[in-house]
Amino acid sequence: MNGIHDMGGMHGFGAVDRRSDEVLFPEAWQGRVCALAGYAMGAGLANIDAFRHAIERMPPDRYLSDGYYGRWLYALETLARERLGGDTTPERPEIGSVTREVNREPRFAVGDPVRTWNRHPQGHTRLPGYARDRRGVIADIHPACVYPDTNADGRGESPEYLYTVAFESRELWGEEAEAGATVYIDLFEPYLEALE
Amino acid sequence: MTAHHRHGSESPAIRTEAIETLLVEKGLVQSAAVDALVERYEQDIGPLRGARVVAEAWTDPAFRARLLQDGMPAIRELGFGDNTDSHVARLMVKENTESVHNLVVCTLCSCYPWAVLGLPPAWYKSPAYRSRAVREPRRLLAELGLDLLPDVELRVWDSSAEVRYMVLPQRPQGTDGLDAEELTARVTRDSMIGVERL
Numbered sequence: 533m534n535g536i537h538d539m540g541g542m543h544g545f546g547a548v549d550r551r552s553d554e555v556l557f558p559e560a561w562q563g564r565v566c567a568l569a570g571y572a573m574g575a576g577l578a579n580i581d582a583f584r585h586a587i588e589r590m591p592p593d594r595y596l597s598d599g600y601y602g603r604w605l606y607a608l609e610t611l612a613r614e615r616l617g618g619d620t621t622p623e624r625p626e627i628g629s630v631t632r633e634v635n636r637e638p639r640f641a642v643g644d645p646v647r648t649w650n651r652h653p654q655g656h657t658r659l660p661g662y663a664r665d666r667r668g669v670i671a672d673i674h675p676a677c678v679y680p681d682t683n684a685d686g687r688g689e690s691p692e693y694l695y696t697v698a699f700e701s702r703e704l705w706g707e708e709a710e711a712g713a714t715v716y717i718d719l720f721e722p723y724l725e726a727l728e
Numbered sequence: 729m730t731a732h733h734r735h736g737s738e739s740p741a742i743r744t745e746a747i748e749t750l751l752v753e754k755g756l757v758q759s760a761a762v763d764a765l766v767e768r769y770e771q772d773i774g775p776l777r778g779a780r781v782v783a784e785a786w787t788d789p790a791f792r793a794r795l796l797q798d799g800m801p802a803i804r805e806l807g808f809g810d811n812t813d814s815h816v817a818r819l820m821v822k823e824n825t826e827s828v829h830n831l832v833v834c835t836l837c838s839c840y841p842w843a844v845l846g847l848p849p850a851w852y853k854s855p856a857y858r859s860r861a862v863r864e865p866r867r868l869l870a871e872l873g874l875d876l877l878p879d880v881e882l883r884v885w886d887s888s889a890e891v892r893y894m895v896l897p898q899r900p901q902g903t904d905g906l907d908a909e910e911l912t913a914r915v916t917r918d919s920m921i922g923v924e925r926l
Contacts, residue, residue: 540835542859550851561744567765575756580815600853630815658888713882718889
């Protein structure tokens, strides 16, 4: 979805304050939320993609003001409200790898030129907005993985090959791009079309 | 008002208690297990694992080659990687050289190589870092004290999916006589994210 979480390239957030980093959990509740989220997902409250999408569905102002573990807390509340109503308890899922065997070869090879699709799904996706409808080159091929776009909203795992795609900075940012920079993004096969 | 109903205006600490109570009631979590996990996070050696991996790669060329080929099996050789989340498909390690510098970010959330670096620092999760690292990485690095020469190629890895990235920094000069422990001590977390060179 075109949400506040999709931050690549945005202006206005100022300088990076690297000094404010030394305490893992400045407040005790943050550590508890971190652990609670892990256990609740493991016990079947939601899969990781649905959890991420619950964060993305936050109102943008809350996303920015609640902080990292505040977002996790908000997402836990959302998922609990949506899924724990009544007396039902989620089934405990198989915890295992995110990679899947598929009966087909990857569509692309390293070095292939590709273009990303120009879609604006309302649901969860891993194609950042700044890399939509952009030309890149396949830099690496990874095993097929659970496809987050469908897994996030209950449409199933429908595994897809995952690629690392290299984008020249200028392709992404135009004339004002910094020279000599390449951005590598991990993208699922459906996002990509072959370029001649 | 409870977590059943809406996102309260109460403090996050109160809301956390409420959600924990609900999750315990529903049989999804046990508070003792949560206590134990929080403690484990807090005692986690974090980036020390990554530093040991780097020191090993500096001193053992065969290990370095395996590490750059596929990170997860290589770090398992050192006894690391068991605490990796199951939703991570691969760990890729990217090597800095005189002419190439690597930088890791996650623009969509804050994906981070927990297996080798522990939990991410606050700045890595900040909107400023996530928004700027892909658009103006050189300027950002310069602000953080790292001025890359213009002819150094900059590779930014946006970990948008199930692969995690770690940077293998260059071995500093004048470290020939150091043993593994001394080398490990020279490796900083930030050099393995790519906002610092050693």
